[in-house]
Amino acid sequence: MAKVVTDSIYYQTIAELLRAEAYSEELTQKRYKPSEMAGGVTRVADENRESGMKMGETIGENRVLNAIKRCFEDRNYAPPDAVVDAYSLTNGAMLREYYKGRREGKQEEYDRFWDSYQQNGQRTDYYYAFRNPSVEQQVWTADNFEPKYSMSPTNLQQAFGLWTDGKVDFGALFTDRGLEFDTSNCVNFYQTWYDSIGIVRMPVIDTSKATNISRAFTMRNLVTFDKFIPPKTKVQNGINTAFNGCYALENIVVEGDILQDINFSYSSKLTHDSLMSILGALVNNTEGTTLTCTLGATNLAKLTDEEKAIATQKGWTLA
Secondary structure, eight states: OOBOOOHHHHHHHHHHHHHHHOOOHHHHTOOOEEEEEETTEEEEEOTTSOTTSOTTOSOOOOHHHHHHHHHHHHTTBOOOHHHHHHHHHHHTSOHHHHHHHHHHTOHHHHHHHHHHHTGGGTOOBOTTTTOOSSSSOOOSOTTTOOOSSOBOOSBOTTTTTTOOSSOEETTHHHHTTTOOBOOTTOOBOTTTTTTOTTEEEEEEEEOTTOSBOTTTTOOTTOOEEEEEEOOSSOOTTOSTTTTTTOTTOOEEEEOSOBOSOEEOTTOTTOOHHHHHHHHHHBOOOOSOOOEEEEOOHHHHTTSOHHHHHHHHTTTEEEO
16 A cells, blocks of 8 residues: 655655756746546647647646656655646546556546546547657556557547557557457547557558548557558548658558558568558559559569569559
8 A cells, every 4th residue: 555645755755856857947847738628538738739730639748747756656655636636637637546546456446537538438539548748758558558448439649659668569458358449430540659669560450431641650660560451532641651660560461442652661671462462452543643652672672573563554653
């Protein structure tokens, strides 16, 4: 059982932490604006987010609060309510209930958190829901991502961004719990797994109804993608950047038609079977427009002239 924190211990611990970590004034003075409370989830506007994101809907970053919380936990103290409250505000989840539940081991606390966070299994908008605040601040990991319900999202914008810990089989996070992760109705995949270097395997991801999959799968340590189902209509932002930065990708199955320019040049380790799956999915270009499948020199060298002709005979340019 965690020890109770008195006022003197509280301030002494924070003082020790600040001396040890030498946090800059910029970090300690960072401003956040709580903008929305819905379903028990607070979202925070970060004035420094890139343009194009909706103000008031992005989860902020607060490394100081995270470090303070860890500092108490390392000393076997329950983080004080003031710290947990602020931490909850920063990371967009009712973490007071969550950490209380983990400390006390009560199933009802687990249920209370996930019933609220997943809206009793009815939640479909997972905008930023499990995105980590930074590479250093790993709030969500394979060890504590324990959803109660299957997920059938319509919005996954940056939902799982910046997962950097471990070697994660993403599909197993659901199947090991007897749950499903069904993306067949999802329209927004913008940067869903952006820079999640801890993920090494992806399950079937259906983007058939997507309108945006820009940089959706930018995972530099991703090795295997069980199946990728492309959008069934041309999307405004294209799919050319969907696999940017996938340096380790070796295995991928593509099911369906690739309708727009696509780039796998970052993935120089692709197997021959993977390359053939990509070529086989290229749509017949009957419109006379220029369509380019960029594989890069290393991958092109793995193909015979006859195999390359699969693409060129469909009216595609290989690069």
